Amino acid sequence: MAAMSSAILDWLKKLSHALGFDTADSFPPGHQYARTRWAGAYFDIPSDTKADDIERRICEAIANTPLVFAHIENPTPRMQRVLVDVIERRLRQNHEREAAQLAALLIRAYGSPHISEAVPGMRRAIEATEGYEAPARVRALFAFLTDAQNDNVIEMRS
Template sequence: MPLLHVLSSLLGRASRALGLESIDAFPPGHRYADTRWDKACFDIPSDYRPERIDQAMAEAIANTPSVFAWIEHPTPRMQSALLGVIHARLRRGGTPPNELLAMLIEAYASPRTHEALPGLRAAIAGTSGYDPSMRVAHLAAWLADMPAAFDVIDAQPGR
């Protein structure tokens, strides 16, 4: 029986190293090791490096913002992807993206969620105890007053 356990463990490690498995978290010891996601919503190969994981997750959120609900303790980059979608919808006018704002508020219910924008945690915490619809409205107003930080294109130094 121990031999079977050893072989199973070795096959599992080889499968992960070759990227044949999907993962649901950053590697242990990583800066965002608390971040977790549902493997059914995000097919992240096990051989991705942490930077590529974060990038793939942000791309998925930008394409389908509702998947943000399936992430615990999203990284600032993941939040920025959602904030970009929220900002674009706020700029277009019409009804605010209440469901996306509610997901962001929910993410900040945990102190282990890293802050994506200076003052965002305080803005959300300032509405604690309010009716959920009021929290969403206050956050939408706070974000609408923010400078167009999401219109800035990230550039590599020296290019």
């Protein structure tokens, strides 16, 4: 009896996943960013969603509610760029406290050795402030992002 109910439960679980009733909390196995994980409760992505659509949905969630970034492990470069855009927008609007809170999330994400850089040199810039107080690390990240943004503007004009 127990073996039969176990088999039925396994079958129901597979069916639920196939129909998209489960919530995805990672990209499919073998995906370029298979180490990226998120708390399914914050993103409500059906398990049958294609990888590109998963990333698009998560990026939209970050753009709309940037604090959800805290619930992503090893965010993709695209997810990080969305957060960087929000940080830069907050800084332009003189919302430094909000920008600092989001920058701290980005710094924390770089604590993982498996994260891929969104901006060349970002890992090095963040690691260079290891051991500093949080406000100093955030200011250093702001300076790095400002320099990176200025470099991109110059390259775009060329």
